[in-house]
Amino acid sequence: MTTVRVLVAEDQPAVREGLVLLVGLLPGIEVVGQAGDGAAAIEETLRLQPDVVLMDLDLPRCDGAAATRRIVADLPGTRVVVLTTYADSASIVRALDAGAVGYVTKAANGDEIGRAIHAAAAGQTVMDLSVQRTLLAAARRPAAPPQDGLTAREVDVLKLVAAGRGNREIARELQVSEATVKTHVNRIFAKTGCGTRAQAVHYAHQHGYAD
Structure with a gap:
């Protein structure tokens, strides 16, 4: 072999x-x-x-x-x-x-x-x-149109941001590094036009990403 x-x-x-x-x-x-x-x-x-x-x-x-x-x-x-x-x-x-x-x-x-x-x-x-x-x-199943190009993992991160989790807590919950979470957050900001976590939370509630 x-x-x-x-x-x-x-x-x-x-x-x-x-x-x-x-x-x-x-x-x-x-x-x-x-x-x-x-x-x-x-x-x-x-x-x-x-x-x-x-x-x-x-x-x-x-x-x-x-x-x-x-x-x-x-x-x-x-x-x-x-x-x-x-x-x-x-x-x-x-x-x-x-x-x-x-x-x-x-x-x-x-x-x-x-x-x-x-x-x-x-x-x-x-x-x-x-x-x-x-x-x-x-x-x-029929394909659902993407919202703002967010990936499934970015949606997961956005939901946790909306729930008030910090990067360290998100990293622990998703079993990834804090650097990876930071990368996802930056991409979410770029795709949604948000500049702060507060804006991201507001966006999540507006678009049905928050519980």
Whole structure:
């Protein structure tokens, strides 16, 4: 079996270190690098040229979808498998549109992650069962028009902002870094025309994002 060279991109150090250890123990796989944000993922991928990048979506400096798009464009031979907590249709479609060939949730075990990595290295598309069900359900229902271009994750953050949560509390609740939350908040401000959190709260109540 040819050894698959893998780079792990994950912003939470403890999670990243765990993944590096787990993936490195899988048969036929060697972890050659790691990155804690999207920009570093691009830089390390260009430098190391791994066969597969295991990519989180919520990354600071450059999110996982944007990093995937750049990697696929610059290194067509490198495959990207998204490993994330999100299984909503918007996140899945965004990742696949960016060029990811695999989409696995963090509920997957080591064997499932290993199969996804080997399948990606062989040029195959692989998605876990929950992701397939989400896409099938989305295909069966009429598409709702987006509001101001907010992503599903940005809506989650906006709802928590409207509930009075600070960045640290939001990060803890959504299990992401504070830097990632700050990035989402800045994007929400840009898309909604808000300049302060108070304006964002008012916007959320006006547009049905607040309970």
